Amino acid sequence: MPGPPVPIRPRRQPFANLPPNLLDQLANRVIGQPQAMAQIVPYVQMHRAGLAADGRPVGVFLLLGPTGTGKTKTVEALADVLHGSEKSILRVDCGEFQMEHEVAKLIGAPPGYLGHRETQPMLTQQKLSGVTSENSNLSLVLFDEIEKAAPSMTRLLLGVLDKAVLRLGDNTSVNFERSLIFLTSNLGAAAMRKELCPDFGFESMLPPASFPKEARGGLAKLASIGMGEVRRKFSPEFVNRIDAVITYQPLSPESLATILDQQLAALEKHIRTRLEERAFEIELSESARGLLLRLGTSPEFGARELKRTILRKLTQPLAALVEGGKIPPYGRVRADVSEDRESLEFLVEET
Ligand SMILES: Nc1ncnc2c1ncn2[C@@H]1O[C@H](COP(=O)(O)OP(=O)(O)O)[C@@H](O)[C@H]1O
Numbered sequence: 286m287p288g289p290p291v292p293i294r295p296r297r298q299p300f301a302n303l304p305p306n307l308l309d310q311l312a313n314r315v316i317g318q319p320q321a322m323a324q325i326v327p328y329v330q331m332h333r334a335g336l337a338a339d340g341r342p343v344g345v346f347l348l349l350g351p352t353g354t355g356k357t358k359t360v361e362a363l364a365d366v367l368h369g370s371e372k373s374i375l376r377v378d379c380g381e382f383q384m385e386h387e388v389a390k391l392i393g394a395p396p397g398y399l400g401h402r403e404t405q406p407m408l409t410q411q412k413l414s415g416v417t418s419e420n421s422n423l424s425l426v427l428f429d430e431i432e433k434a435a436p437s438m439t440r441l442l443l444g445v446l447d448k449a450v451l452r453l454g455d456n457t458s459v460n461f462e463r464s465l466i467f468l469t470s471n472l473g474a475a476a477m478r479k480e481l482c483p484d485f486g487f488e489s490m491l492p493p494a495s496f497p498k499e500a501r502g503g504l505a506k507l508a509s510i511g512m513g514e515v516r517r518k519f520s521p522e523f524v525n526r527i528d529a530v531i532t533y534q535p536l537s538p539e540s541l542a543t544i545l546d547q548q549l550a551a552l553e554k555h556i557r558t559r560l561e562e563r564a565f566e567i568e569l570s571e572s573a574r575g576l577l578l579r580l581g582t583s584p585e586f587g588a589r590e591l592k593r594t595i596l597r598k599l600t601q602p603l604a605a606l607v608e609g610g611k612i613p614p615y616g617r618v619r620a621d622v623s624e625d626r627e628s629l630e631f632l633v634e635e636t
């Protein structure tokens with residue numbers, strides 16, 4: 286007689302209640318870029334384990350790839366996961382430091398120089414610790430769109446990337462040993478786009494179906510295009526100090542649809558928490574979702590315009606309905622595409 290069937294799964298699942306791991310938490314926030322998350326996570330783990338090297342930042346990353354694919358979002362997502370707020374980032378928008386004299390604002394003027402007292406350096410130890418939290422002492426530092434900065438910015442960064450030290454105008458120094466440094470750049474993005482869709486140029490007329498395929502084998506090709514431009518723009522010393530150059534891929538229609546879901550869920554949550562007893566449910570038809578995707582995403586700007594599109598086409602008209610008292614408490618609003626096919630129309634139902 287055969288004995289009772291043996292369960293395939295062990296009856297007890299000791300790990301079932303563990304919180305989701307860092308990789309999952311990031312991948313839930315940054316859609317369609319798993320290879321990027323996988324390259325960053327080990328550095329955070331080294332820091333948490335106390336195994337990061339002394340005398341260097343915990344990690345230095347250069348994020349490359351097309352616009353609107355999640356480069357800046359990655360740093361925001363990590364800030365949210367580590368510190369509970371997307372804003373816990375020491376962020377330098379390099380576009381504001383295109384002139385040599387502007388770069389001096391980062392470190393402050395030496396004592397005795399004109400403006401010494403007025404110019405608070407942007408990169409101080411205090412500002413670095415200001416972006417840590419009870420949960421983590423790791424500071425996230427973002428130099429966004431690094432290719433826009435004056436050349437002296439990269440010279441200044443050399444010491445930070447190499448020794449984790451920045452000397453300020455007043456001769457004190459800032460220690461970056463407990464930080465992750467992210468440099469983002471659109472270098473190579475135009476050439477990558479050509480590689481992905483050679484017929485680009487009619488971009489705004491192309492239907493969404495012509496979105497480039499998510500580059501699987503092609504990612505290596507994109508990375509090499511990006512690295513080529515990086516090598517042309519930055520000195521070998523600078524490039525050698527980067528721990529990982531991470532190339533973001535164009536977002537597939539599936540990823541863009543997931544990002545839309547994510548943003549709609551955020552809107553619904555906002556409605557629930559802000560409006561309390563006046564809260565209502567929203568239901569979008571498939572074509573309404575299609576409209577938001579068509580207007581809010583493109584091969585050129587990725588998902589960058591999606592938030593603004595949702596704001597204009599959905600949030601603002603809903604606000605007008607709420608403000609006009611048109612939505613009963615606990616009502617339901619159904620959104621569909623209006624006849625002009627450029628906006629949404631709403632049907633309010635009582636529940
Ligand atoms: N992979 C992604 N996952 C989730 N949201 C994204 C993604 N890519 C872009 N977005 C959305 O588009 C906006 C702009 O993306 P961002 O990360 O700033 O683009 P870039 O790659 O140019 O830095 C983000 O704030 C987010 O709303």
Ligand SMILES: [Mg+2]
Nearest residue numbers: 356357429469
């Ligand atoms: Mg960006």
